Amino acid sequence: xxxxxxxxxxxxxxxxxxxxxxxxxxxxxxxxxxxxxxxxxxxxxxxxxxxxxxxxxxxxxxxxxxxxxxxxxxxxxxxxxxxxxxxxxxxxxxxxxxxxxxxxxxxxxxxxxxxxxxxxxxxxxxxxxxxxxxxxxxxxxxxxxxxxxxxxxxxxxxxxxxxxxxxxxxxxxxxxxxxxxxxxxxxxxxxxxxxxxxxxxxxxxxxxxxxxxxxxxxxxxxxxxxxxxxxxxxxxxxxxxxxxxxxxxxxxxxxxxxxxxxxxxxxxxxxxxxxxxxxxxxxxxxxxxxxxxxxxxxxx
Amino acid sequence: xxxxxxxxxxxxxxxxxxxxxxxxxxxxxxxxxxxxxxxxxxxxxxxxxxxxxxxxxxxxxxxxxxxxxxxxxxxxxxxxxxxxxxxxxxxxxxxxxxxxxxxxxxxxxxxxxxxxxxxxxxxxxxxxxxxxxxxxxxxxxxxxxxxxxxxxxxxxxxxxxxxxxxxxxxxxxxxxxxxxxxxxxxxxxxxxxxxxxxxxxxxxxxxxxxxxxxxxxxxxxxxxxxxxxxxxxxxxxxxxxxxxxxxxxxxxxxx
Numbered sequence: 001x002x003x004x005x006x007x008x009x010x011x012x013x014x015x016x017x018x019x020x021x022x023x024x025x026x027x028x029x030x031x032x033x034x035x036x037x038x039x040x041x042x043x044x045x046x047x048x049x050x051x052x053x054x055x056x057x058x059x060x061x062x063x064x065x066x067x068x069x070x071x072x073x074x075x076x077x078x079x080x081x082x083x084x085x086x087x088x089x090x091x092x093x094x095x096x097x098x099x100x101x102x103x104x105x106x107x108x109x110x111x112x113x114x115x116x117x118x119x120x121x122x123x124x125x126x127x128x129x130x131x132x133x134x135x136x137x138x139x140x141x142x143x144x145x146x147x148x149x150x151x152x153x154x155x156x157x158x159x160x161x162x163x164x165x166x167x168x169x170x171x172x173x174x175x176x177x178x179x180x181x182x183x184x185x186x187x188x189x190x191x192x193x194x195x196x197x198x199x200x201x202x203x204x205x206x207x208x209x210x211x212x213x214x215x216x217x218x219x220x221x222x223x224x225x226x227x228x229x230x231x232x233x234x235x236x237x238x239x240x241x242x243x244x245x246x247x248x249x250x251x252x253x254x255x256x257x258x259x260x261x262x263x264x265x266x267x268x269x270x271x272x273x274x275x276x277x278x279x280x281x282x283x284x285x286x287x288x289x290x291x292x293x294x295x296x297x298x299x300x
Numbered sequence: 301x302x303x304x305x306x307x308x309x310x311x312x313x314x315x316x317x318x319x320x321x322x323x324x325x326x327x328x329x330x331x332x333x334x335x336x337x338x339x340x341x342x343x344x345x346x347x348x349x350x351x352x353x354x355x356x357x358x359x360x361x362x363x364x365x366x367x368x369x370x371x372x373x374x375x376x377x378x379x380x381x382x383x384x385x386x387x388x389x390x391x392x393x394x395x396x397x398x399x400x401x402x403x404x405x406x407x408x409x410x411x412x413x414x415x416x417x418x419x420x421x422x423x424x425x426x427x428x429x430x431x432x433x434x435x436x437x438x439x440x441x442x443x444x445x446x447x448x449x450x451x452x453x454x455x456x457x458x459x460x461x462x463x464x465x466x467x468x469x470x471x472x473x474x475x476x477x478x479x480x481x482x483x484x485x486x487x488x489x490x491x492x493x494x495x496x497x498x499x500x501x502x503x504x505x506x507x508x509x510x511x512x513x514x515x516x517x518x519x520x521x522x523x524x525x526x527x528x529x530x531x532x533x534x535x536x537x538x539x540x541x542x543x544x545x546x547x548x549x550x551x552x553x554x555x
Contacts, residue, residue, distance in 0.1 A: 020461035031380045035388075038373040038433065042391050046430050049410030050394075053402070056409045068413050111305040133539050134309050138491040138531040140508045144515065144524070145312035148319060156315060185309065243399020246493060250515065259401045266405060266498070274409060280399045 057274035068270055076275035086261065090279050093257040096177055097241035101188075103181040104237045105230060108188035113222070115189075116196035117204070128193070135186035143247050146179040150251055171253030179251050180241050187240070188233035195229025196222070231291055238287060242280045313532050320522075320529040342526040351510035358421060358506060359489040362428035366485045369429070370436025371478060377437075378444040395431035400494035403431070408498045419501035427499045428489040435488060436481035443477035483542035487535045507531065 013021070023030050058072050080086050115127045134142075149156040152170040169175050199222070207217040223230075245259025252260075258279055266273035321334045342348055373392060377385060395403055407427045411417045451473065455465040493508035500509060511527055514520040 016463060017461045020463055023462055024456075027380065031376055031382060034372045034376040034380075038369040038376070038392075039388065041369055042388075042430070042433070045410075045426060046395060046406075047391065048414070049406040052409045052414040053406040056413055107305060107308070129540070130306060131309070133536055134313060135539075137313060137535045137539075138508070138528070140491070140493045140511055141316055141528040141531050142312055144511065144528055145316045147515070148315060149312060156311075182308065182312065185305075189305075239397065239399050243401040245401055246497075246512070259399075262401050262405060263497075266408065270409065270413065274405060277402050277405045281402055284399065 053274050053277065056271050057278050059271040059274075061269050061271055076272045077278075079272070080275045080279070085256075086276065089256045089261055090258055092173075092255070093242060093259070093280075094283065096173065096180070096257065097238045099177050100180045100184065100241045101234045101237045103177070104185050104188040105234065107181070108185055108233065109192055109230070112189045112192035112196055113218075115193050116199075117201065128190075131186055131189050131193075135190075139183065140246065142183055143179055143250050146175065146182065147250050150175040150178070171251055173252065173255050175251040175253075176248050176255055176257075179247050180244060183247065184237040184240050187236035188230075191229045191233040191236075192226060195226040195232075199225050235288065235291060239280075239284055242283060316525065316532055317529045320525040322522075322525070338522040338526045342523045342530075345523060347505070348507075348510065348523065348527060351505045351507045354421065354505055355490050355507040358425045358428055359486050361425040362432050362489040363482050363485045365425075365429035366432035366436045367478060367482050370433045370481060370485075371440050371474070373433065374437050374440030374444055378441050379449065392434050392437055396434055403427075404495040404498035407495060411499065419499060419504075421500075421504045423499045423501075424496055424504060424506070427495050428492060431495070432485035432489055435485045436478065439477040439481035439484070440474060443474055447473045480542040483538040487538045487542075491531065491535055 056068065057076055058074065060069050060071055060073050060075060061067070062069050111131070115124060115131070119127055150158075150169050150171065152158060157169060169178065203221055203225070204217060207221045208214075212220065243259055245257065245263045248255055248257045248260050249263070258276060262273045262277050265276070320338060321336065373388070377389060404427075407423070407430075411419065411423050417423060451469050452465050455469045456462070460468065490506075491508060492506075493512060496506055496509060497512070500506065505513070507527065508531075511524055511531075514524050
């Protein structure tokens with residue numbers, strides 16, 4: 001018996017085993033092996049693309065050929081910052097994004113609260129699946145559905161409002177806000193749900209025991225605790241609304257947002273479009289910097 | 301309140317499917333008559349079929365690349381500490397964290413102006429792969445963190461070398477998350493329009509691009525309705541499967 005064990009141990013290690021042992025002893029080699037491919041891709045393909053966008057904003061364009069001329073100039077940035085039309089579009093876009101975010105919070109928080117605290121545990125997974133599934137159903141199809149619904153005379157909303165004598169919203173800012181709210185609602189519900197789930201039920205009980213009515217409990221106990229999750233959700237709804245150019249084209253009528261200005265100008269004047277595209281980047285950087293202080297980014 | 305919210309979420313999708321069966325070509329609401337002839341007609345439409353094929357090709361390539369890169373990255377970031385870890389985590393999320401138009405234009409300037417590349421189906425696939433990486437990465441990382449190194453260490457204590465451990469212990473544990481990530485990545489790529497519009501040349505038409513081009517053509521409306529209904533149904537299936545497979549991560553890794 002002992003002889004068998006000794007024989008097995010004395011066998012020379014196979015090449016594979018030696019390689020495995022060597023890798024085990026050198027974690028940095030393993031890390032390098034793992035990291036090379038993805039890091040190279042991300043840096044070469046994506047980071048360089050971002051840098052090229054930044055640089056292109058300072059280039060200019062040949063008037064006749066629309067080809068990009070690689071001469072550094074501040075003209076584009078100056079034009080973007082001083083022309084009222086573009087500033088107006090930027091302000092409008094931020095306003096739309098803020099409204100959408102607010103609506104998503106107002107609609108999404110009750111839903112998330114219901115899912116996390118009120119619904120019986122068994123149906124919780126089902127509810128989550130129900131909320132997540134449309135998140136992934138085609139973006140374009142959803143916008144298209146809303147286009148059908150907000151049609152001034154024949155749309156679903158007009159038909160539903162008929163008994164009240166109200167006209168449908170038609171195409172425009174209202175339709176854009178409604179559609180964007182609809183599109184990004186799951187992005188708000190899910191982080192808030194995750195945050196609420198982490199909150200112990202005993203806190204709600206304790207608050208009630210101390211005499212607070214439900215509204216007071218929500219205001220003074222739940223919201224402060226779940227605030228980072230709400231902010232995390234708002235990062236998505238704000239960012240996605242800020243850069244959107246397709247929804248506004250389909251249901252927005254003549255509304256101009258940053259997104260569709262970029263879309264309209266990028267083929268004829270790429271550097272100018274790049275300059276405009278920097279606005280949402282700058283806004284998001286500021287937003288994220290503000291958000292970091294609330295600790296919301298840790299929950300992402 | 302919950303019911304209202306869910307209704308709000310699902311009504312437009314139901315409208316799409318119902319509209320695809322609407323017999324009238326005006327698509328007023330409520331529909332008066334129902335028919336399946338639009339579905340039959342669309343099945344035979346050559347440009348639709350070509351668009352479906354293109355979308356599938358791009359999605360398959362993007363998912364495959366994302367699977368490889370995302371899993372490698374998940375191992376690197378979940379199991380090791382190194383300088384630049386935070387930066388890498390940020391970099392992998394950026395493609396979907398930045399507003400779509402920014403990512404789209406960045407790819408456009410990167411491909412055309414700086415690399416001098418002509419746009420092709422490959423530029424579309426490359427762009428898709430880049431933001432699908434984070435989907436796979438999120439799922440894989442969540443699973444890796446949940447299972448920890450204990451099973452792997454136990455396996456090696458019992459005599460298995462690194463490769464065997466991966467084959468018999470790590471991979472089976474990771475499989476579900478990878479599959480969930482792949483399904484989500486496929487769905488995301490199939491449906492993608494924002495970045496695709498900027499990275500596709502005139503000849504390359506994915507299904508969303510096809511819809512976008514035909515949205516303003518009233519006589520194509522019935523076909524568009526059918527295609528839209530199909531897209532809804534197609535995206536619902538992989539998501540549902542991925543939820544069943546992934547289990548613990550509620551958002552499937554997108555958030």
